[in-house]
Amino acid sequence: MLKLLLLLCAICITFATMAQKPYLVRIVGSYDSTAVTELYNSTPIGIRFVYSDSSILQTTGYLQGNTRWNKLNVSSSNGSIQNGVLQFNRTQLVKDNYRITLTVNTEENHQFQTTLQFPQVIGIRFNLYTDSIKRNIHYYLNVEGKFSSGKVYPLDTSVLRFAASDGQILGQDLLLPLQDTVKTVTIKAWYKPNSKYYIRAQVPVKQAPDNDSLLTNPNDLFKKKRRN
DSSP: OHHHHHHHHHHHHHHHHHHSOOOEEEEEEEEOGGGOTTTOSEEEEEEEEEETTSOEEEBSGGGOOSBOGGGOOEEESSSEEETTEEEOOHHHHHHTTTEEEEEEEOTTSOEEEEEEEOOOEEEEEEOOSSSSBOTTSOEEOOEEEEETTSOEEEEOTTTEEEEESSSEEETTEEEOOTTOOOSEEEEEEEETTOTTOEEEEEEEBOOSOOOGGGOOOHHHHHHHHHHO
């Protein structure tokens, strides 16, 4: 009799185990690394759902899974999510050390979180297009940022601040007046979100006038020939 009871208990436990549905263990978030989040404030994202039986479900869109975003209750610590695309605020991203937390609430009132780590600037440098400044011609101050992702991209005045020892800063251009007599100009740039990233360069000012081969206006060339 005891053996029969033990057998029945073992069968019941087995059936109960088999009938138990897999439950969600954790979630793993990711974003599209080709979306250039180094510069742009939106990116496709994806979530992988890992279950107790080691099965995995993935969201539609970026991860090309079967779990639809309109069936999920997902929130973000920065910005909003619309159909698998995250729009975020870069100022807040800097304050949060370039991390964004995604929170998923299940139908069973369980909450799971995953953190996305975004690339950040780890250095800046000048990459000037010409080796000298011409008076009365806009000189573009090209600055590149090196990111923790290993990528290098040009930066603009939304994250840069400039200063120069001579001339006038106009946006991201330096303009020296025609009557200026300086031979070199020291230019400086700061990365606004983190002022420890600061660079300077000394650029010579072109002293000799342009020759005929550098004239870009055909009428100027014709007038010069007539004077000769």
